[in-house]
Amino acid sequence: MKAVKYYGPGHMELIDMAKPAAGPGQVVVKIMYCGICGTDVHAYSMPGIFDWELVPGHEAVGYVESIGEGVSGFLPGDRVAVGPPGDCGQCYSCNTGHPNTCSHAFPNTLGIGPGTQGAYSEYVLSKFPANELFKIPDAVSFEQAVLFDVMGVGLHAVRRSRLRVGDHAVVTGCGSIGLSVIQAVKMAGAGVLIAFDPLPSKRAVALKAGADYAFNPSDAQDVEKARAILSHAGGAQVSFEAAGHPASVSTCVDLTMAGGQVMLIGSDGRPYEMVTAALGPKEYDLKFSFTYTKEEIHILFELIAMGKLKTDIYTVEKAPLSRAVEKIQALASGTLEVARVLLSPEMDN
Ligand SMILES: [Zn+2]
């Protein structure tokens, strides 16, 4: 079968490899779409993310092709999503309600962990089906379900926050994660929701996703407008940082009320400078949010099935699996701007 292998930064190749077979407790999935995640693009562009060889692809959908001995809960032909969290279910984090912070999850996650075979391929072997396969409801299409990684991160961040009905919220960064946050914040019953992004096109989509205002964080007048809108409480009760940029963290902190919460979702290698003498008197609650849980994938699929979360605001481009390298290069260089490229092995046939 065809697969795309990562050998190191800037080096990925379309290869032939043996089609996997399901051993006891295992499931083979025929891939219909696999999203190219920002993580894959970063790994291709810079060292330090994947320091090992692997077949990437951790956000995929497809049909159960075959099941090994002793597998329960899945049958050939089932429509499933394949991906993280891959948590172990046994460690302290897993047993205390924080499975997304399981330290065993990362190396075990297919398409991320060292030497794993992810879904940039025609078929994928799930060694831990109970942890990494999720049935897709009939009312949710493959094209919708494959967005689970993008949408799960936003849903988790809002569920982790203390946002209450009527609270005002700020979201900085209106990429695909930001849009997911905006949708979840709106559903959680926020009062005023102000989104920030430097790009007019992203601000336009933020309004479609449910933001009440969409401003440019680099425009001082826009920031003052936001401050005036939030003046009643002296800022937003909760701000969500979804751009992964130090300046975006500053916008969030700046527009959060004293005692308010700043939820940091974006990740960035650059240090963020904090002047405690300036921030301390405001008693901000800084909180981090990372990925999502298995339960949240099921919640997400229900919300999509009920039409409560939109999927048509995320721009996608379908491409044959054989063009994965070219698409990653285009995403890395910024010449291609879409929420997700969906790799399709079928498009090669
Ligand atoms: Zn991802």
Ligand SMILES: [Zn+2]
């Ligand atoms: Zn664990």
